[in-house]
Structure formats: structure tokens, C-alpha cells
Amino acid sequence: MATAMFRRFRTWLFNDQPDPAAYHGPHQRPRESTRTRPWWAVMCLSGVDYFSTLGYQPGIAAVAAGSLAPIATLVLVLVTLCGALPVYRWVAAVSPHGAGSIRMLEKLLPRWNGKIAVLVLLGFACTDFMITITLSSADAATHLVDNPVMPMHGTGAKLWITFGLITLLAAVFLKGFREAIALAVFLVPIYLALNMAVMVVGFQQILAHPEFLAGWTTALTTQHSNPWMALLLAIVVFPKLALGMSGYETEVSVMTQIHPGSTAGGGSATKAAHDVVDGADPSDTTQSAGRGRDHPGKADHHSVAGKHGAVAGRIRGARKMLTLAAAIMAVMLLCSSMVTTLLIPPQEFAAGGEANGRALAYVAHEYMGPVFGSAYDLSTILILWFAGASALAGMLNLVPRYLPRYGMAPEWTRAVRPLILVFTLVAFIIAWIFDADVDAQGGAYATGVLVLMTSAALAVTLSARHHGRPRLAWGYGLVTAVFLYTTIANVVERPDGIKIAAVFVVCILVISFASRVWRASELRITDLRADSALRASMVAAQGHAIQLIPHNPDPSDADEDYREKLMTERLSHALVEDADVWFVEVKLRDPSDFSDKVSLVSRTVGSHRVIHVDGSSVPTCLAGVALWIRDETGVPPDLYLEWSSGSPIRNYLRFLLWGQGQTASMVHEILRRAVPDDAARPVVHVM
Template sequence: VFLKGFSEAIGVAVVLVATYLGLNVVVVAVGLWQVATEPHVVADWTQALTAEHGNPFMMIAIALVVFPKLALGLSGFETGVAVMPHVHGDPDDTGARPAGRIRGTKKLLTTAAVIMSVFLICSSFVTTLLIPADEFKAGGEANGRALAYLAHEHLGSAFGTVYDVSTILILWFAGSSAMAGLLNLMPRYLPRYGMAPHWARALRPMVIVFTLVAFLVTWLFDADVDAQGGAYATGVLVLITSAAVAVTIAAKRAGERGWTIGFGIISAVFVYTTAVNVVERPDGVKIGACFIAGIMALSLLSRLARVFELRVTHVELDDMAQRFVRDTANRTIRFIANEPDRRDKAEYRDKVEQIREDNDIPPGDDVLFVEVTVLDPSEFESGLKVRGEVLHDRYRVLTLESSTVPNALAALLLHVRDETGQRPHIYFEWTEGNPMANFLRFFLFGQGEVAPVTREVIRAAEPDRARRPHVHAG
């Protein structure tokens, strides 16, 4: 139902965009015609400029200072990112080399940039020349609606009303497209703060949350157009600035000196524009900070509530690891949790002797080392690949890579139990240091109080105590 509604919305959007684009063409074209037929407006404008700022360099300096106010006119460039996945490529395109899609995307973005740049410059030109300066001030009829002012002034109230209605509809659709963009983007990042991926992919709750946020922002700012316009401009500028910086870095890494300098200059302009916009209109930062803080707080609470969940989707053992487990399956299966350090012969020899002494393990019983390397502790869930290797011609070691050590160990133990029908044993050393500090290390970085957390993950995953793997700490 959602996809069907989304496809119908695309058809409506095409009609809205075409209508709005056509109306803007008419308004800007009429404005340019007025300027051409009334050349005195250009003369009046240049005379006002030279009278107030006779120095051309001063005019340029003031124009740079005022430039950030045009930031809201850049809104729309960022929506090209949402359209890019819909660009078709050549039949021989591959995931590694989508040459056709890249070529088509360049055409799409270039066309959009040319159209929007022409509109931005032309609309700024005609509104500056044809609208009295006082009308742009707070409370003026052109404040926040310069083109609508021209539509009413030069094309009549009927056309102006149609333009107003189309503006409202296109802004409504802009909000809907922003909602669609958030629904596509947010599920990729929320799991890193602790939200379960299937929760983040639930569209209806996400729509409700975003809608409530929209109502809250409208209420806090009393639906003030200038305040929310500043917030929107800040968001657009941050997005475009980050993209400009990313392209500059990419050009530098590719060794393209000319492009690096060019994109660097563009990035500097946008960094300056963003900073000035934030200083002049801090509402955007306030809204964004509240939104980010709320999302992070809820996600961290969610992560804390599910800190003991088993977040491993599947476990795969390579041939060597399967052989190790199979060789010990006819006896008591014993694992030793080892934090990889030097990985020399003395490290494994001393570890075996200490674990045997602490837990009274008979000298003849086989043991397998298990070592977990933490890759990205912000990953909510992932698969587990277990690799077996023999070190120093004697010690059998299972190596794992995961987002948390306790989760990986618990998943391995439960997998071995299911494969062999035995309840394996795992042996730990107690972690030195403050227990609360160790727990925070685990919560934030996936390491720390490994033994008790491993036991808690197993307890949460297996309610039957008689089927739980054994956890020993000495």
C-alpha cells in the first residue's frame, strides 16, 4: 500500500512541479520584460549603488557578506541525491563500474543545477529591481514572498492567487519529499545508536515521530516563516558544505591538483556562508541540536535496554574451526577466552597454565583459545565468521571479529552447543578495575566486563538453565 501510494505521489509531484515551474517561468519572464521595457529601473539601481558604495571592491565585499541570505535559494539542489538511485544505467553496468548511471547522473545534476542557477539569479535580479526596498523588510508585502508579490503586482490577483496556491502545494510536497528522504536515510544510522534494525525499518512509527517533531517545531516557533526558513537554510548549507568538502578530499586523494583547488575554493565559500548563516539565524542550529539530542538520547536508552541481547545474526565456522570443534566434541569442550596481545608462545603457555590452575582443569583435557577483535562497536548486529588456526605448532585458536566481545563469545558457545549437543565450557579471568568503569567500556566500546556480560547474554538468549553453556571466571 505504501509503495502504491508512493508511485501515485510521484505522478502528483510531476504535475505540481511542472505547474510551479511554469508559473515561475511566467513570473520571471514578465519581470525581465518589465526591466527591459523600463530601463530606468536599472539606472535607478546602479545610481543607488554608486551613491551609497562608490568603490567597486566595497560592493563586492558587501555582496559577499549578503551572499549567505541567498542560501535558502539553494534548497532543492540536495534533492538530487534522493533522485540519483532512480537513474538507469547501461545494460553492461555492474555494481563496481556503473558507468552509465554515473553518466546519466551527471546529466541530471548538471541540468538541475543550470535550471536552478538561472532561476535563482534571474529571480534575484528582477525582484531587486522591481520591488521597493521597504517591502522586503519585516512586515512588508514582499518579505518571504518576493515572486508572489510580483505575480500579484504585474499579473493580477487571479494569477497571483493561483501562484500562491501552487506555492503552498509545492512546499507541502517539499515536506513530503523530505519525509521520504528521512525514511530512507535514518534506518542506516539509527542502529549504530542502539535501535534494532527492524525497528528502524518500521515506516509507520517513523512517520509518526517525524510528524510529531514537525508539529513541535511549528509550535515552538509559532509557525514563524523566517525562523523555520533559517533552520531549513542551515540544514541545506550543512549538507552542501559537507558534500563540497568530501569532493575536495576525493579530488586530493585522486591526485587532481586543479580540481582540488577549485573544489577547495567552493568549500571555503560554503563554510563561510554556513558560519555566517548560523550566526545570523541560530534557530536552525537550535532545531537541529534538539532533534539530534532527542534521537541520540532515545537511541542510547534503547541500546542500554538491549545491552544483553544476542545481536549475532548467524555464525559461520571455516573448515579448520569446524575440525577443532569436531575433534573435541567427544569429550568436554573447553574454551579459553584470550585477549590477543603479543600472540607469542609465552602468552598462550602462561594463559593455559593459569586457567588450568584457577579452575582445576585436568592436564590431559584439550582446550581451545578464542580471540575476538572488535571492529566497529556501534554496529547493532552482524554475522560472525570464525576462523581456526594453529599457532606455534601447538595452540589451536579460534579468531572472531565482532562489534562486541561478549556477544560474539555467547553466540559461538550457543552455536557449538546446537551443533554438538554438548554444553561447552568457557573460562575467563576476572577483569581488573572498577566494575562500573568496565561496564561503561563494554557499553561504549564493546570491551570491558566480559565474563559476567557473556553470562548475561547467554541467560537472556537461553531461558532453560539446563541448556546454557557453562561460564567460569577465576
């Protein structure tokens, strides 16, 4: 009984894990059953983090800038509309498969440099997303505890409420992504409507009582008599308001959920789609996996045309989503800052004040009564709680796209539900460490957001330059400089943030490389194709054992070189004269890659037959070729190898980092793990 229950639980836990060969890397192919949604519905989920900042952003602006809060907020809005929005509209066009700006930098940086850069950025992304979950849940708990109608002052109440909210969030995602989007579509319009009502009433109060506006202008002119100095000060304090730009990386990471819609029109999106689909991206596994097809047929041309249309539609939907979310928040942030700055006494924003961390809620209770105020509190609590949904969705899209592909996480991390449980456990630990304190987590949150935005701006700058758009490249370079200034200013102001982010980065790096070492002896070939001549040779050799001799690839090698190599192996291993011998040459591509899609090409040099293969690891390719020949001929082949000279540890590190070294022992170990049955396993002979 217990065993059957465990089996059912395991099936439920892993039933959404994709086949690595078919659903692999940042261009993973969506399943037939995957349901996409209209762009506005996806905006509700991805934008919930962005919209939820209304719960605390006006208060942050008031504390940071005082009477200058509306002007500093205007600077924030201008940077958002003129900087962040164009950057992420470009990201959506160039990286429409949900891999975000991180994928753009990965393609621009070669080999291990790109992998390490991605791991560092994933560390900052996890900082951003995990702190979003814990900070938003803690802020929701704060609103619940501080509600004037039903205050809760029990010891540890806020921490336990935070735990409960995180658990509820995980439960929604364990139920399914469709349910998460449905809940977001329900919560977001209500929350935005209630905020709009509060702001309308706030402006009515300002118009009805001119003393509010007079008091603010007097304070402004008294404290900042020089308007240019006031503007400069607003620019200086603007980085403290950076949380008002959160959510953009999440929006592009979940854009694969957008229904393509109509494929007509949209010239720039269509051109971007052609660039993406036609680009020779080695990690793109959406190409046909049919064996031995050397030329595309009609079906392939129709498939490519369909991909162009789907990608173009997705890009248009993502750009609409980004633009509408930015426009809504631009209006909301400006209006909320004006209303709260003019209507709330400055002392109420301070720690312990009634408006601390809940400025708009204070206005709702003060001017619209306890019933509406409590309704507003409830909507704020729900939206802050669900703000973690966009962060969780972002991590569920990003982590499986990179770490398993790098061999830096187990294959089960491609499944959604186990990842949800892991992220939930990490969120519990973070909430417990910070005791659900919103202010203590704010620095790390802002640091993660700003580093991601700076890296995105840099990636877009390099991309614009690569696409031959120098003027745009200069413009995006200026945006990069603004984000870099904002990041540095934030780190100087809140050094605790970079320390917390550094812990995330180090954890990602250590866990990733430990996993790479653990998985090094896996057979890492996801697709293997052979040319027609080689397949015909294997058909002719069915029932016969083939002898494989590795040979260093060198285009200048002549028949004599192969003859000498064969003579050496015959003397060392007593090979018979009529043995069916094939030489195998492995040309290394990018040794930092983990999984391989390899093609076998046969050629003849004099009287010697050679199999040429490109791959990221010599031992993996040799093992893969041996197993393919076994499957084709029905007889396990023999491999004749030599011991690597030098230190075993040094050779093993060469294998891990550069794909060659410790060849004989690694080929044997890869085959042993892949084929437990000794009789069915290719035989490795070592001299």
C-alpha cells in the first residue's frame, strides 16, 4: 500500500518532466498540450510583482526624498519609459523563447566565460526572485498585522503569517500554471481599480482643500529654493526608488506563455522572428530530429514558416504587455506619490508611523472609511502575496533552461513540481533568517533587480551594435550607464544587499560545479546522426564485431599516418590482419557544453576508413559512437585506447574543463554507467 502511494506521488511529482532530447535548452519546444494565453492575461501574472510595488513604493519615495518625492518619482518614471521599456522590448524581440537577457549575454560571451557569466547572473536573478517572494509575503503579513480594524500583535505572528502565505503560493503553483494565471487575472484588475479609486478620492481632497497643495509647495520652496539643485537632488535620491522598476525580467521570461494570435503585420517583429528562427543557434533543439535527412523537404519549409509566424506573434504580444504594464505603472506611481506626499503628515512615514510601509492604505482608511480601507488592505495583502507568483514563474522558466543544460543540476530539475518544493524551502529559510523583516530584505531585492537591468541594457547595447544600429547602440549605452550608476549608488547606500546577493551567487556556483563533477561520467549525447555512407557500412557489417581506434584529427594526415597507427595498435593489442577496423576522430567544439548533438561523417583515406565526429568531450563522443555502432550492427565493438600520461587529477580536471584527458578510464566509466550489462557493453582495451 505504502509503495503504491509512493509510486503515485512520484508519478504526480515528475509527470511534467520533459524529454531532454526534445525539450532542451532555452529554445525548448512546447508540448502539444501546452496552452498559451492572451498577452493581457500573461501580463496579469508577470506584472503582479510590478503592480504590487504600489503597496510600498510611495512610502519609500516619501522617506527617501521628502517633499521631493513626486519629482524623484517622475525621474523614476522617465528612466523606466525611456530606458527599461525600450531595453526589454528589444530583449523580447531578440530572445523570444523566454530565456531573457541572460541568454543574449550567453551568446555574446564564448565558452566557459559565457557559462560563468550566466551562473553569476542567475545568482542575482535568484536573489531578485527569491527576495520578491519573501519580501512581498512579509509585506502582506505586515499589512495584515497592522490593519487598524483587526490588529494582530502576537509574538512571531508576522513570521508565521509569512510562512503561511509562502505555502499558499506554492500550493497554487503545485495545482497548475493555468490556475496561477486565472488567479492573477482575477486579482490584478480589482487591485488596480481600488488603487485608482483611492487616488481619485485623494485628488478630490487636494482640490477641495487647497492648503494641501500650498503646504507642499511652501515646503518645496523653503527646503529647495534653487529648482536646479532640487532636480539634481531628485536624481541623486532616485536610486533609492529603484524597486519601482522591478518585474521586467520576469515579463520576458514568461513570454512563451503568450498566444501568438494573428501573424499578419508587425514588420519589425516579423524580421526579428526571421533572425531568431534562421539563426544557427547550436543549442536550438527545435530542428528536425529525423536521422539521415540531408536536405529539408516541403514539411520543413512549412514548419519554418510556422515558426516565423508564431515567434512574430509572440514578440508583438510581449511588446504590448511590456508597454501597457509600463504605462499603467507610470500613471499610478506619479499619482500615488502626489497623493501620499500631499495628504500624509511627514512624521507618519517614519518607522512606527501609521503610514510606514502602507501609504496608500493610510489614505484609504483616513479618507474612505474603515470598510473600504479594510477592503483595500485585503486586496493589497492578496496582491503582495501573489507578487511572488511572477517571481516563482520567472525562476521556473529560467533555472531549467540553463543548469540542466550545463550539467550543473540533476535532470529532475527540468520538472516543475520538485523545483517548486525546493524554492519554497529556500523561501522559508530566507524568511526565517530575516525574521520576515521587509526593510532588512529591501537592499538585496533592489540589488538583484538593478544588476539584471544593467546586464540587460549591456546585452541590448552589444546586440544593437551587432545588428548594425550604431545610433541605437549609443542610446542603449547611455541607458546602461544610467543603470550602472543606479546599481553602484544602491550598493553604496545598502551594502548589505550585495552581500546577500553574493551569498546567492556563491551558492549557485558551488552547487553548479559540484553537480557538473557528479554528472561528468554520464552519456551526454541527446541526438546522434550518421551520413548515408556510414549507415550503409554498418548495415553491411551486421553480426560482425568492429574494432575502433581513436586518432587525433589532422587534415594533413595521409595514408601512411593511419598505417603507422594501425601497426602500433596491432603490436600492442594483437589485432588480427582481417579485423574490421575504423578510425574515430573527435574534433572538440565547445568543451564547456555538457550535452551534445553529434553528427558522424565517414571518409576514406587510402585504404583506411575514418569516422569523424564533432563534440564537446572526447570520451563522451567515443562512448556514443561505440554504442551507436553496437545498435546498428547488433554486436558490441572493441575500443583500443592508451593511458593518459601525467597526474590522474590533472588529467581529470582537463577532462572536466577542456573535454580531453583521462580518456581511457572515462570512456570505460561512461559505458559502465550507460550499459550495466557486461555482455552488451562495448569492450575497452587499454595499453
